[in-house]
Amino acid sequence: QVQLVESGGGLVQAGGSLRLSCSASGLTLSTYGMGWFRQAPGKEREFVAAISWSGVRTDYVDSVKGRFTISRDNAKNTVSLQMNSLKPEDTAVYYCASTRTTYSSIYYAPDEYRYWGQGTQVTVSS
Helix, strand or coil: CCEEEEECCEEEECCCCEEEEEEEECCCHHHEEEEEEEECCCCCCEEEEEECCCCCCEEECHHHCCCEEEEEECCCCEEEEEECCCCHHHCEEEEEEEEEEECCCCCCCHHHEEEECCCEEEEEEC
């Protein structure tokens, strides 16, 4: 049974930092592209960041470029999202997901991802 579990969310003041982690069981993340998405109340799920299976390629939604960094540690079977200079508009539930196919590059649509974590709440106060 495949399971992705996010951790590291919490409450932080504007300008602060958080580091989200996504760990997997039943799935070797090193062969999959990975993505982070977020969903704020009343809004659709939004692409935040993605990393290719090799880790060579990364991409971000414009609103987080220069502030967020996605990375992977294949030895630990984890993917992380370092979030700096947080803003109140970053408040959302953050989800990690793995692509449907192995050895994949960057994907932006939720439909391109097969397995999802349960989400972790990030709240940024002003």
